[in-house]
Amino acid sequence: MAPLGNPKVWIRYSVGAVIVTTGLVAASIGGVPGAIIGVLVSTCGAGFLRPVQDDLRRFIEKLESAECRIVLYGLGGSGKTELRRRFLRKGEFVFDGPATATADVEWADIPTGDDPPRNVRVRMFDYSGQQTSQVAGDGSASFFGPPGDRRVHAIFFVVDHFRPIPGSDGKQLSDEELLRRCTAAGSQLVEERVHRNRRYLDEDHLQAVFDRCVNPEYKTPRAVRVLINKKELIEAYLNTEIPPSMTAVDFALCSYSDVIDQVRKACEKYDILDFAVELISARDDDGTKKILDELLKRHFGRVS
Ligand SMILES: Nc1nc2c(ncn2[C@@H]2O[C@H](COP(=O)(O)OP(=O)(O)OP(=O)(O)O)[C@@H](O)[C@H]2O)c(=O)[nH]1
Numbered sequence: 001m002a003p004l005g006n007p008k009v010w011i012r013y014s015v016g017a018v019i020v021t022t023g024l025v026a027a028s029i030g031g032v033p034g035a036i037i038g039v040l041v042s043t044c045g046a047g048f049l050r051p052v053q054d055d056l057r058r059f060i061e062k063l064e065s066a067e068c069r070i071v072l073y074g075l076g077g078s079g080k081t082e083l084r085r086r087f088l089r090k091g092e093f094v095f096d097g098p099a100t101a102t103a104d105v106e107w108a109d110i111p112t113g114d115d116p117p118r119n120v121r122v123r124m125f126d127y128s129g130q131q132t133s134q135v136a137g138d139g140s141a142s143f144f145g146p147p148g149d150r151r152v153h154a155i156f157f158v159v160d161h162f163r164p165i166p167g168s169d170g171k172q173l174s175d176e177e178l179l180r181r182c183t184a185a186g187s188q189l190v191e192e193r194v195h196r197n198r199r200y201l202d203e204d205h206l207q208a209v210f211d212r213c214v215n216p217e218y219k220t221p222r223a224v225r226v227l228i229n230k231k232e233l234i235e236a237y238l239n240t241e242i243p244p245s246m247t248a249v250d251f252a253l254c255s256y257s258d259v260i261d262q263v264r265k266a267c268e269k270y271d272i273l274d275f276a277v278e279l280i281s282a283r284d285d286d287g288t289k290k291i292l293d294e295l296l297k298r299h300f301g302r303v304s
């Protein structure tokens with residue numbers, strides 16, 4: 001609950017104010033002894049009021065916070081960094097970009113609503129998918145906020161079906177070559193990748209991520225998404241079967257039905273009402289703008 005909407009905070013302020021006032025009255029009418037007692041009593045009362053400043057600062061910060069913090073969580077190579085670029089509308093698609101070395105926070109001001117026009121500062125936490133500890137452990141407290149004061153507005157879980165494969169020159173294979181390898185291996189490579197993603201988002205890992213993000217007082221995160229990335233590769237992969245046995249959406253949902261169920265249950269547990277699953281492509285910038293625009297509009301739109 002917001003500090004100024006919390007009855008306990010108001011009781012504390014009232015008690016503090018009554019004690020301070022009593023002390024001041026005593027000091028003004030009781031001569032020298034009254035003044036001494038009054039000052040002592042007022043000092044005690046001031047102790048109750050001391051956190052007021054903190055509470056007010058947090059409350060004002062919250063009112064003014066046109067800032068949205070989003071955590072990207074997913075296996076190495078699933079596309080977190082490419083998605084971050086797309087979401088923040090920065091630069092072109094960087095194929096074969098290096099894996100993220102350390103946890104990184106990047107931000108951009110994204111226009112939200114035109115009446116009145118305003119920007120929301122979106123901060124995205126991205127990390128090396130090899131190191132879950134950067135999200136689930138003790139990394140980047142300044143982004144997540146300390147325990148008891150977490151500040152994450154949304155979690156985006158990212159999964160895929162295609163592990164980037166390095167070629168003989170050390171560079172990642174092109175999409176065409178990657179698809180050829182995956183098709184030649186039957187369903188084995190794709191199944192292995194899905195399996196690894198599922199392990200990466202198993203119950204324990206999910207719990208650790210939610211533990212690091214949930215703030216029951218602010219009722220955050222407000223939104224959670226499961227983003228199934230590399231849509232255009234799924235479509236091309238299914239098209240190698242003639243006729244394709246499934247649509248890309250069915251295929252993607254079927255691969256991750258257990259992950260989706262577990263994330264949904266976690267959302268229910270933490271009272272997060274805005275949960276959705278999206279099939280997207282960072283490469284084609286397909287779905288990314290819509291996801292962020294809708295999220296910002298819904299949770300950071302104008303409060304009339
Ligand atoms: N075809 C295709 N490739 C993609 C897509 N998204 C990302 N990739 C590629 O997949 C590879 C891994 O993407 P990254 O964004 O670096 O993945 P990451 O999750 O940040 O990986 P780590 O930093 O290691 O955790 C890169 O070569 C990307 O260019 C997509 O939608 N389609």
Ligand SMILES: [Mg+2]
Nearest residue numbers: 080081099100
């Ligand atoms: Mg990365």
